[in-house]
Amino acid sequence: MDTAALMTQMRKGALEYCVLALLEQREHYGFELVQTLSQSDALLTTEGTIYPLLSRLHREGMVETEWRESPSGPPRKYYRLTPDGQTALAAFRVQWAAFRDAVNAILATGEAA
Amino acid sequence: MSEQQGRRLIADYLRRVEVALGGVPAAQRREILDDLQAHIDEALSGTPTPSDADVRNVLDRLGAPEELARDARERLGMVSEERVRAGGAGPLEIAAVVLTVIFFPVGILLAWMSDRWRTRDKVIATVVPIVGCALFVIGFFGAFATMRSGTVDSAVSQATAVTIPQEREDQATAPSGAQATPVQPSVEVVQTSERGSGNGVVELVLGLGLLVFALGSPLFAGVWLGATMIRRPAPLALVGMPA
Numbered sequence: 001m002d003t004a005a006l007m008t009q010m011r012k013g014a015l016e017y018c019v020l021a022l023l024e025q026r027e028h029y030g031f032e033l034v035q036t037l038s039q040s041d042a043l044l045t046t047e048g049t050i051y052p053l054l055s056r057l058h059r060e061g062m063v064e065t066e067w068r069e070s071p072s073g074p075p076r077k078y079y080r081l082t083p084d085g086q087t088a089l090a091a092f093r094v095q096w097a098a099f100r101d102a103v104n105a106i107l108a109t110g111e112a113a
Numbered sequence: 114m115s116e117q118q119g120r121r122l123i124a125d126y127l128r129r130v131e132v133a134l135g136g137v138p139a140a141q142r143r144e145i146l147d148d149l150q151a152h153i154d155e156a157l158s159g160t161p162t163p164s165d166a167d168v169r170n171v172l173d174r175l176g177a178p179e180e181l182a183r184d185a186r187e188r189l190g191m192v193s194e195e196r197v198r199a200g201g202a203g204p205l206e207i208a209a210v211v212l213t214v215i216f217f218p219v220g221i222l223l224a225w226m227s228d229r230w231r232t233r234d235k236v237i238a239t240v241v242p243i244v245g246c247a248l249f250v251i252g253f254f255g256a257f258a259t260m261r262s263g264t265v266d267s268a269v270s271q272a273t274a275v276t277i278p279q280e281r282e283d284q285a286t287a288p289s290g291a292q293a294t295p296v297q298p299s300v301e302v303v304q305t306s307e308r309g310s311g312n313g314v315v316e317l318v319l320g321l322g323l324l325v326f327a328l329g330s331p332l333f334a335g336v337w338l339g340a341t342m343i344r345r346p347a348p349l350a351l352v353g354m355p356a
Contacts, residue, residue: 055144059141
């Protein structure tokens with residue numbers, strides 16, 4: 001598996017929780033999320049893929065949305081974390097820590113922690 | 114670079130995304146397209162008169178429409194067209210469809226073994242050829258029974274006549290010539306048609322119709338199975354997101 005494909009696979013699972021984590025801080029509109037996430041190539045390379053992801057989170061009730069006029073420029077769709085989203089994010093934090101520790105341990109010592 | 118040209122670039126891009134998102138439910142497709150439009154508007158709102166390069170840059174960063182659509186299908190729990198097609202028919206399903214046409218009893222049995230068809234479609238594919246066959250048998254023996262002096266020979270000849278109507282007509286126009294060669298079954302054909310007099314044509318059309326129906330119904334069943342196969346992803350295609 002080449003690096004790009006590997007990154008795509010790893011990104012897939014984590015990206016939606018990164019979105020939830022950003023929304024935990026405050027509500028964002030789509031373009032804002034893209035700008036923050038695309039600062040790291042590890043997280044977002046093709047910016048458009050964020051929108052199917054947001055659509056899915058919305059459908060699953062993890063986020064709620066609201067169109068609002070912007071002081072300058074076109075209307076913006078704001079995303080807010082819901083209680084369900086909050087719960088999912090909390091669960092991911094625990095799982096992610098366990099996953100990260102397990103992988104790190106194997107990578108460092110060749111033995112399970 | 115005119116503003117019109119920029120707008121056309123954007124419209125083309127969104128149309129390509131829309132086409133590539135073919136399998137995605139309409140409401141979600143609409144939502145994604147609206148979001149992309151808003152993103153593009155927002156990205157260009159800082160530039161009063163965006164150039165061709167500005168527009169292209171924004172679109173390039175969004176990603177190729179096909180790539181975006183592939184990702185969307187996976188994100189939304191769907192699989193790509195290719196995978197759906199690959200998963201649509203396994204060896205069992207292909208054998209079922211082909212054999213249903215060429216050797217109905219085995220083919221339809223295989224179809225019932227597969228879970229790629231709804232029961233309704235299996236019933237349709239089963240009943241139509243059986244009814245077709247039954248009608249043909251009934252029609253055949255019905256015609257056989259109406260022939261007062263009919264023998265097995267003439268019944269067989271009549272069946273022959275049904276399958277080769279052209280030859281039958283030829284013989285009918287020259288009955289004397291045909292009778293001169295009594296060894297050929299066509300003699301019986303002529304005799305049959307003479308006996309049936311006016312009913313001959315009706316019987317022929319009826320028999321032909323039944324034959325076409327009887328032979329055609331397994332073909333219909335096969336086509337029906339081929340068309341109604343449930344498009345379902347193959348197990349491998351479930352590249353999932355953690356729930």
